[in-house]
Structure formats: C-alpha cells, structure tokens
Amino acid sequence: MKKLRAGAANEGKDRQIYDNGLIGLLKDIHDRIDAAVAEADGWPADLPENDILMNLVALNHERAEEEARGHVRWLRPDYQNPEGRVAEARTGKLEIAAAKGAKAPWPKTLPAQIAAVREALEDLGEVDAETVARTFLRDRAMAVEPPAGNVCGPRHGRDDR
Structure with a gap:
C-alpha cells in the first residue's frame, strides 16, 4: 500500500501482491476511514500528516486534562463503567x-x-x-x-x- 500511495509502478511481483492481497480494496477502505475520522474531528480530509499529528497531540492533552479533573469520556460506558460512577479528580x-x-x-x-x-x-x-x-x-x-x-x-x- 505504501508503494501505491507513493505512486510507484505496479508491475511484476508487486502487481501479484496487489491482486492477491486486494490492496486496492484495502486502500479504498483506509481512505474512507481516514475521511470519516477527519470529518468527525472537523478536520479537512487532505490535512498533512504533520498537522494531523499536532492535532492528535493537542487532543490527547485535552483528554488528559479532562480526566485529571474527573471527566472521563468512556468509549463503552456500559462495559467500562457499568455503575456509572463519576471519576475523582486526580492531583497527579x-x-x-x-x-x-x-x-x-x-x-x-x-x-x-x-x-x-x-x-x-x-x-x-x-x-x-x-x-x-x-x-x-x-x-x-x-x-x-x-x-x-x-x-x-x-x-x-x-x-x-
């Protein structure tokens, strides 16, 4: 997939791997996931990788600050926090x-x-x-x-x- 994204020629053994591994399908799925995540975060779909990383670091700092104040955003609250307890603020x-x-x-x-x-x-x-x-x-x-x-x-x- 790296070669495909880089625009390298898709010949010989690479073409066989592309066909057998359904690389085109995987690339399409990855591209759709990337676009959906960017949309969910309010970012442009063509945001450069360095900007994505900077945004992720900023989001991680925000999440850590929220959790330190006791606000936890559960991904699966029924499983991770079935009693619905409020997290205590942490002092670090x-x-x-x-x-x-x-x-x-x-x-x-x-x-x-x-x-x-x-x-x-x-x-x-x-x-x-x-x-x-x-x-x-x-x-x-x-x-x-x-x-x-x-x-x-x-x-x-x-x-x-």
Whole structure:
C-alpha cells in the first residue's frame, strides 16, 4: 500500500501482491476511514500528516486534562463503567503513604514502578533503594533498585558505597 500511495509502478511481483492481497480494496477502505475520522474531528480530509499529528497531540492533552479533573469520556460506558460512577479528580501525585505508617502497594508494571519510585524520591530526597522499598507493601530493595538506579540516575535511589 505504501508503494501505491507513493505512486510507484505496479508491475511484476508487486502487481501479484496487489491482486492477491486486494490492496486496492484495502486502500479504498483506509481512505474512507481516514475521511470519516477527519470529518468527525472537523478536520479537512487532505490535512498533512504533520498537522494531523499536532492535532492528535493537542487532543490527547485535552483528554488528559479532562480526566485529571474527573471527566472521563468512556468509549463503552456500559462495559467500562457499568455503575456509572463519576471519576475523582486526580492531583497527579502518587499517594505513597496516605496515613502515617500506611504503605502503598508495589506497582506491577515497569512504567508505574518508575513513577512510584520517582514520587518516593521526591518525598524522601536522596536515599538508598532499601529506604524507598520500605514505603511500599512489597519491601524488597531488589525490586525497587532497577527503576530507582537506572531511571532516576546514579544520584537517586542507589547505595554507592
């Protein structure tokens, strides 16, 4: 399809792939989807790719701000939010210890772990990985050390004795 959009000659093996893969049909479907999406967003159908990307980034920032204020636009509300609960506004801060002595659970995904370690380091200052680990329910310095040492740099979360 890239060659077709670029206007390259459609000969030999390329023609066979075009015919067998129904590339013309796929291109038509893609073009109709692109036009429908552009119309739904109020954009011209021939908007350059860079402008599309800029618009998408702006839309993403708007969505993130709305969600931070507690307004979530569900794609499938009956499935994603069956109770119809209103989302709470987020402050952007990870609550590591809401109450004195309370520990936050250790996040399961690496991006969430990195965010949690950064938040802990903001609150605690320069400390070793074991100290950061103690702020979480899963008290294992080895689990905290990679995100703390590799992402936050050598000055944070490392014991450089």
